[in-house]
Amino acid sequence: MAKHLELTPRLGLLASWVRPGAKLADVGTDHAYLPVWLMLHGGVSSAIASDLRPGPLHRARENAEAWGVTKRLDLRLCDGLSGVGPEECDTVVIAGMGGENIAAILAAAPWTADGRHTLLLQPQSRAESLRQFLSDHGYQIVREELVLDRGTLYPAMEVTAGCQTLTVGQLWGGACLTRDPLGDRYLIEKILRLQGAVAGLAHSSRPEDREKADGLRDVLTALLFMREEWRHANGTGN
Ligand SMILES: C[S@@+](CC[C@H](N)C(=O)[O-])C[C@H]1O[C@@H](n2cnc3c(N)ncnc32)[C@H](O)[C@@H]1O
Incomplete structure (x- = not known):
């Protein structure tokens, strides 16, 4: 085990967007690097790490143990946000999945559009489907940035409740990337x-x-x- 847990650029960008003291829910956590890193760096007041499958959740538990945060990291086996209550978090991260899967997780948890939650979303594919879902279901993309990670470009979005109509270009090419160097x-x-x-x-x-x-x-x-x-x-x- 390395002395320092280093996040990849993709997870590092998301970590930098989490507000200090946030109550985090990391959906589809897999290895739980993001919540573990945030706990080690004092970035969050609480953290739930959930995954659909036992294997990834087992990896998350192993990492939490290795980094000494087991008692503070709340691990949950569930589909999307089905095992997480709206009052338990103010920041939801859903990263490293296809855009359609992220949209399905949000659709099954309409409270994510209540204006009291910040969503940090990072689709691996079909970002246009996710942007379309967001603009059709009462969300707005307040920030979008590209990150280059091991040769691949990934869009990352900060989303909250709101009204936003996106053009065809914005749906496919990014909601607000005009000044993005990438x-x-x-x-x-x-x-x-x-x-x-x-x-x-x-x-x-x-x-x-x-x-x-x-x-x-x-x-x-x-x-x-x-x-x-x-x-x-x-x-x-x-
Ligand atoms: C590629 S990993 C991403 C891990 C981490 N979030 C990241 O960005 O590096 C995707 C994870 O999402 C989980 N997953 C996929 N669909 C899910 C769902 N509907 N609910 C919860 N977890 C899900 C998978 O089991 C897998 O562990």
Whole structure:
């Protein structure tokens, strides 16, 4: 066991967003690095670490023991927030899962949109589905940032209750990344991936695939425009 528990850049960014004294619930905690680190650094007043599966929760318990925080870390085996009460936390972290899974966890716990909870969300994939869910269900993204971790870019969001309508570009390319230094790379990666998907669909003879390709072309147009905006805002455009 190393002397210092070091967080990866992705978890480090989320940890830096947790307000001092927060009552934390880390959903899908796996190894529990984030709550353990926050407890070691005095960042939280209480912490619940939950996971759907016994294996990850076992890893969480082992880490809590190794770092001497077993008595303070409340470990729970449950699906999403089903085993966590609204009054038990003011900050919910859901990180390292697909955007659709994060959206399903929030949908099953409508109290997360009561305005008394800060949500720190970090989708590994399908971020656009999560942003769409948030804007349709009474949440707003108050901050979004990209983090580069072992060669991969991840979006991270601070979310609270509110009203927000996002454009197609914002749904796919980020709610507020115009000034993010990694924004251009994020957009380029999205554009290339979508161009590949459109090219694949273009070979299909199925009408639904062609319809899907048309939808993705609209997204591509929005992302190309967003990239121009990013370049303009960051002084790299013409
Ligand atoms: C890749 S790990 C992420 C661990 C950590 N949150 C991080 O960001 O590094 C995803 C974890 O989420 C858990 N998980 C997936 N769906 C879940 C759900 N509906 N409720 C609770 N945990 C879930 C998995 O069991 C797994 O341990």
